[in-house]
Amino acid sequence: MPFVFKKLEIAEVVLIETQKFGDARGFFTELFKESNFSFSGAVKQINFSKSSKDILRGLHYQLAPFSQSKIVRAVCGKIFDVAVDLRKGSPTFGKWVGEILDSEKMNMLYIPEGFAHGFEVLSESAEVEYFCNREYAPQHERGIKYDDPDINVKWNVKKPLVSQKDAKYPFLKDAEINF
Numbered sequence: 770m771p772f773v774f775k776k777l778e779i780a781e782v783v784l785i786e787t788q789k790f791g792d793a794r795g796f797f798t799e800l801f802k803e804s805n806f807s808f809s810g811a812v813k814q815i816n817f818s819k820s821s822k823d824i825l826r827g828l829h830y831q832l833a834p835f836s837q838s839k840i841v842r843a844v845c846g847k848i849f850d851v852a853v854d855l856r857k858g859s860p861t862f863g864k865w866v867g868e869i870l871d872s873e874k875m876n877m878l879y880i881p882e883g884f885a886h887g888f889e890v891l892s893e894s895a896e897v898e899y900f901c902n903r904e905y906a907p908q909h910e911r912g913i914k915y916d917d918p919d920i921n922v923k924w925n926v927k928k929p930l931v932s933q934k935d936a937k938y939p940f941l942k943d944a945e946i947n948f
Contacts, residue, residue, distance in 0.1 A: 783879040810902035825929035827887015835906040836882040846895030883948040912938035
């Protein structure tokens with residue numbers, strides 16, 4: 770099997786490691802195989818972003834029934850990718866997990882529905898790809914402030930650059946959540 774799936778501290782979030790098959794000409798790897806990724810749902814939309822060093826995007830989610838699961842990977846560069854559990858009643862509600870995704874390692878992170886997602890760029894720039902199980906629904910888009918003290922994500926960048934939209938998101942205690 771060309772994939773290794775590692776459950777993280779929040780078991781529903783999964784680190785996915787790929788296996789490279791190479792020789793002097795280069796390498797080959799599989800990034801997605803439906804039979805191995807049945808837990809993620811069908812891919813309905815693929816997103817791509819490019820960001821400079823110290824950019825922080827997130828923490829984003831969509832309300833149910835438009836919530837998305839995502840498989841995230843760094844196509845180029847290195848990011849610290851974070852998932853925050855927003856499922857009310859979950860023993861890990863308000864907790865987060867994070868992993869460094871590196872284009873050299875070709876690792877990925879699976880983030881299920883009911884989680885907020887964000888990342889910060891650790892390299893000079895990063896190109897990030899997201900495989901989503903549902904299409905973007907702007908009227909259902911929500912977010913949580915990246916520096917919420919109750920969540921307390923341990924970001925690597927001390928003074929991240931965030932969008933005006935992301936800077937205005939509420940803290941978790943004031944956020945609209947329906948999971």
